[in-house]
Amino acid sequence: MSDDDTHVTEIKAAFEAIGIEAVTKPTGGGSDANIFNEKGLKTVNLSTGMSKVHTTNEFIAVADLVAITEFVRCYLTR
Numbered sequence: 001m002s003d004d005d006t007h008v009t010e011i012k013a014a015f016e017a018i019g020i021e022a023v024t025k026p027t028g029g030g031s032d033a034n035i036f037n038e039k040g041l042k043t044v045n046l047s048t049g050m051s052k053v054h055t056t057n058e059f060i061a062v063a064d065l066v067a068i069t070e071f072v073r074c075y076l077t078r
Contacts (some may be wrong), residue, residue: 007042014075020067046071 001008003024015022021064027033027045036043 001037001042001044007044010042010073010078011044011046013072014078017078018070018074020071036075 003009008024012022012024031045033043033045046058046068050058050060052058053064
């Protein structure tokens with residue numbers, strides 16, 4: 001999916017509205033989003049700020065949980 005896709009631009013606009021600069025980049029083939037996109041359901045993965053993902057030391061800062069929650073509220077109420 002390209003950066004100028006309507007779905008992507010709407011997501012980036014919601015992040016911008018809460019003061020976060022969204023950055024896009026491709027991900028590997030293991031994401032469920034890749035399967036959904038292949039089936040025609042536009043899907044974008046959103047990073048929640050997790051660190052050491054898929055390890056026994058995986059964690060996320062409370063501030064990052066708050067930020068992604070604010071994004072979801074903003075996106076759904078636009």
